[in-house]
């Protein structure tokens with residue numbers, strides 16, 4: 001039975017061709033990657049970040065606890081903040097993810113590429129989008145538009161960090177829940193990457209000279 005099920009899943013559910021890779025990094029210079037971390041400026045410690053997530057969770061709970069929201073984490077950057085927030089939201093909700101990328105593991109943005117669209121039907125329900133960073137905001141703006149067009153009654157957004165500059169995609173673009181404000185530098189840690197690395201860094205760091 002198990003073999004049958006396994007064969008069904010493998011023959012019918014998985015793509016027959018290997019999906020295109022966002023980046024392939026077999027030749028990454030790990031010495032460079034290590035240097036980036038050792039030379040980076042720490043903007044916030046792990047304790048600072050954890051405290052800000054606790055505060056975000058309180059604010060989200062006050063707004064959404066009675067609303068039966070669908071919470072979508074935006075992969076990949078939202079991986080850490082999404083997971084850390086979820087267990088602090090002690091009320092009925094459905095959680096899932098979507099995957100859209102604009103930087104493709106680089107340090108400058110391009111047009112938004114959808115990798116995985118939302119898979120929970122949110123028509124007629126409030127939605128909360130969770131992401132690591134609101135930088136220029138093209139990602140968040142497009143995701144908000146998508147959710148509104150597809151029937152969300154309200155679209156809320158939560159980002160671990162908002163980057164302070166005047167290059168936002170829309171003048172009035174703000175997240176409803178923001179953990180921390182960061183200066184206008186290239187940052188990594190707590191989900192945010194430097195060329196695909198250091199999403200695991202325990203704090204928020206700015207790359208030297210960027």
Ligand SMILES: O=P(O)(O)OC[C@H]1O[C@H](OP(=O)(O)OP(=O)(O)O)[C@H](O)[C@@H]1O
Nearest residue numbers: 075076077101102103135136137138139
């Ligand atoms: O406000 P913006 O200028 O649009 O940038 C913010 C977006 O960029 C990053 O994603 P990225 O495209 O790097 O993909 P990733 O989540 O896989 O790192 C980040 O996770 C946000 O989703």
Ligand code: HPA
Nearest residue numbers: 135185186187188192193
């Ligand atoms: O400063 C950043 N760091 C990591 N990922 C990002 N995506 C947009 N801006 C950034």
